[in-house]
Amino acid sequence: MATRTHRTQQERSEQTREALLDATIECLVSLGYARTTVQEICARAGVSRGAQQHHFTTKAELMTAALQHLFGRLITQVTASAKELPPGPERISHGIDLLWEAYSGTLSTAAVELWVAARTDAELRESLRPVDRALGHATLSLYREAAGDLPEAEVETLLLLSVNLVRGLALDAMMGGDEARRVRLLEEWKATVLERYLAFTG
Amino acid sequence: MATRTHRTQQERSEQTREALLDATIECLVSLGYARTTVQEICARAGVSRGAQQHHFTTKAELMTAALQHLFGRLITQVTASAKELPPGPERISHGIDLLWEAYSGTLSTAAVELWVAARTDAELRESLRPVDRALGHATLSLYREAAGDLPEAEVETLLLLSVNLVRGLALDAMMGGDEARRVRLLEEWKATVLERYLAFTG
Structure with missing residues (x-):
């Protein structure tokens, strides 16, 4: 039986936000603040820079x-x-x-x-x-x-x-x-x- | 009366070392570890890179x-x-x-x-x-x-x-x-x- 998930725009936006925040914590813990870059966070979260900038400036x-x-x-x-x-x-x-x-x-x-x-x-x-x-x-x-x-x-x-x-x-x-x-x-x-x-x- | 200070090679070397260490602490306190570079330490200590490398690798x-x-x-x-x-x-x-x-x-x-x-x-x-x-x-x-x-x-x-x-x-x-x-x-x-x-x- 196939499961279909309908995600609203708001749900997708919330998931992007969460992925960015989890990746930020992950970077802080494994790399430390100084070596944490926004690029690295986006890469780990699988989020584009454009989408990231939409959430956090x-x-x-x-x-x-x-x-x-x-x-x-x-x-x-x-x-x-x-x-x-x-x-x-x-x-x-x-x-x-x-x-x-x-x-x-x-x-x-x-x-x-x-x-x-x-x-x-x-x-x-x-x-x-x-x-x-x-x-x-x-x-x-x-x-x-x-x-x-x-x-x-x-x-x-x-x-x-x-x-x-x-x-x-x-x-x-x-x-x-x-x-x-x-x-x-x-x-x-x-x-x-x-x-x-x-x-x-x- | 003129005062003359004779510094031996060893005294000069000790002073260079102290200047480097004091500058390192100063950089850590004012810039933090991440922004502290060996260049900046040498500049603040007034010590050349060559002299620094003689003391610390x-x-x-x-x-x-x-x-x-x-x-x-x-x-x-x-x-x-x-x-x-x-x-x-x-x-x-x-x-x-x-x-x-x-x-x-x-x-x-x-x-x-x-x-x-x-x-x-x-x-x-x-x-x-x-x-x-x-x-x-x-x-x-x-x-x-x-x-x-x-x-x-x-x-x-x-x-x-x-x-x-x-x-x-x-x-x-x-x-x-x-x-x-x-x-x-x-x-x-x-x-x-x-x-x-x-x-x-x-």
């Missing part, structure tokens, strides 16, 4: 949309996992694992490439900033909701400490640091947070 | 030597400051400040540029790895010495957590994150470490 615009795209997928995934967190103190340990998974994968690698490039590229920096801020806010409200009994200020502090620690560890992983050591440090951090949690909730 | 070699150079200067400075740390629990807070100063300045910016570039550049990665490891060991033994009463394993864990947190915060600073928030998180972290210290030492 500049490299910075393409990069920002790719980060947003990746982040959107990630937040959906983390929101789903957060709903299944066990109740009580155990959720702390699982919550930190979730954060580490989010930051140690493709998102983190692509984001670090972009952040570092943005330091010396004003156009990219301006373009990334709002996405970055939105990412921070979405993560925070997700964790606030998941944290249950802890006071808001305390949740924010522990989350931000966790995010920065995990970012440092992601950098360590990128540099080829010892994995067993990272696992041990994450466990130590969970124990520290758990202690604070128990001190607050009794 | 490849870009990776130049980068590694520059990181080593910067790190040498930093470890001298931190060793001196560590000797003046106050006794007792107060040294914890000062020790974390020292770490933050070390990681939030030029070293960190240059190092992050190199680490990120090394992820997608095998030659640079191989060249940086031993320097990186030496840097880690020197910092650890410095802190072990400064930590006084704490057991060794505990010092190592707290130092590594601090280093990774500070690295994450350095990335946050590079991305233009809120400075007041970073200061607050560092204070929170100091309080956490102090609590562990007091639990151990009574």
Whole structure:
């Protein structure tokens, strides 16, 4: 039985856009920001330069949309996992694992490439900033909701400490640091947070 | 009275080397790794390509030597400051400040540029790895010495957590994150470490 797919103009346009964004992330991860060119992205996506320019005018615009795209997928995934967190103190340990998974994968690698490039590229920096801020806010409200009994200020502090620690560890992983050591440090951090949690909730 | 400076061949060679390494760091900080070329480094150092090639054969070699150079200067400075740390629990807070100063300045910016570039550049990665490891060991033994009463394993864990947190915060600073928030998180972290210290030492 033959299957026929009817694609509307809008669906085709959406697919082109997605192919470009996926290829952008793929290039960032395998080549790094500096060696990623719009030509290479188009080649990997199987999209013509004309079609690409219809969607994104500049490299910075393409990069920002790719980060947003990746982040959107990630937040959906983390929101789903957060709903299944066990109740009580155990959720702390699982919550930190979730954060580490989010930051140690493709998102983190692509984001670090972009952040570092943005330091010396004003156009990219301006373009990334709002996405970055939105990412921070979405993560925070997700964790606030998941944290249950802890006071808001305390949740924010522990989350931000966790995010920065995990970012440092992601950098360590990128540099080829010892994995067993990272696992041990994450466990130590969970124990520290758990202690604070128990001190607050009794 | 006229002052005459006699420079031996060796002194001149040492000065050329230093000028090249300083220019390399300057380029990494102001241009980023990707836009740093050996030509630009030579121009800023006022050194001919011939003289440069006498000292360093490849870009990776130049980068590694520059990181080593910067790190040498930093470890001298931190060793001196560590000797003046106050006794007792107060040294914890000062020790974390020292770490933050070390990681939030030029070293960190240059190092992050190199680490990120090394992820997608095998030659640079191989060249940086031993320097990186030496840097880690020197910092650890410095802190072990400064930590006084704490057991060794505990010092190592707290130092590594601090280093990774500070690295994450350095990335946050590079991305233009809120400075007041970073200061607050560092204070929170100091309080956490102090609590562990007091639990151990009574």
